Amino acid sequence: MLVDVVSEDSRWETLGLEALAERGAQAALRELGLAPEGFEIAVLGCDDARIAVLNTEFRGKPAPTNVLSWPSEDRGAEAAGDMPDLPASPPSPMEAELGDIAISFETCAAEAAAAGKPLADHCLHLIVHGVLHLLGFDHIRDQDATLMEGLEVSILGKLGLPDPYCDERAGAAPNVSDDE
Structure with a gap:
C-alpha cells in the first residue's frame, strides 16, 4: 500500500479514510506519470482539536484547518x-x-455540508490536494495555484468527481484552505 493511515478519530474509520487516501494518492501520482509502487505517504485522520495544535505548532496559526501537509523534501x-x-x-x-x-x-x-458535497468526495479532494503539496505543488503564487488547481480538477475528474473550484470561479469561497 502507498498510504499508511492512522486514525485518531473513529469517524474516519466509518467514512473509510484508508480507502479514500489510497485512491486519492494513487490517482495523484499516476496523473504525474509516477508509479505509486515504492512510494510512502503517512496520513493522520484527526479532529479539529488535534489539527489546531499542529497548525499552531507548525504554521503559527492557532485554529483548526482542513488539511496540513509536510513534504519529506522541498521539491x-x-x-x-x-x-x-x-x-x-x-x-x-x-x-x-x-x-x-x-x-x-x-x-x-x-x-462539505456548506458546499452541499458528499463528505467522502470533499475528503478525496483534500487528500489529492495534500499529495500534490508533498510533491512540491503550492498555491501561493497565482501561476502555481493555476497549475495545482488544474491538476486537481483533472485528477478528480478521472475519479468521477466534479470540478471543486467551479463555485470559487463563480464567486463563492474556495473549499481548500491555505495549508502551506
Missing part, C-alpha cells in the same frame, strides 16, 4: 508556474517517503 519550482522537481519513478530509497498529511474530520465535514 517546489523556483519559477512561478513551473513544474516541481518530481521524484524518480520508481523512486530511489531516499525519495520513497513523500511525507505526511493530517486531515480534520470536523472541518472537512463542515466544509
Whole structure:
C-alpha cells in the first residue's frame, strides 16, 4: 500500500479514510506519470482539536484547518508556474517517503455540508490536494495555484468527481484552505 493511515478519530474509520487516501494518492501520482509502487505517504485522520495544535505548532496559526501537509523534501519550482522537481519513478530509497498529511474530520465535514458535497468526495479532494503539496505543488503564487488547481480538477475528474473550484470561479469561497 502507498498510504499508511492512522486514525485518531473513529469517524474516519466509518467514512473509510484508508480507502479514500489510497485512491486519492494513487490517482495523484499516476496523473504525474509516477508509479505509486515504492512510494510512502503517512496520513493522520484527526479532529479539529488535534489539527489546531499542529497548525499552531507548525504554521503559527492557532485554529483548526482542513488539511496540513509536510513534504519529506522541498521539491517546489523556483519559477512561478513551473513544474516541481518530481521524484524518480520508481523512486530511489531516499525519495520513497513523500511525507505526511493530517486531515480534520470536523472541518472537512463542515466544509462539505456548506458546499452541499458528499463528505467522502470533499475528503478525496483534500487528500489529492495534500499529495500534490508533498510533491512540491503550492498555491501561493497565482501561476502555481493555476497549475495545482488544474491538476486537481483533472485528477478528480478521472475519479468521477466534479470540478471543486467551479463555485470559487463563480464567486463563492474556495473549499481548500491555505495549508502551506
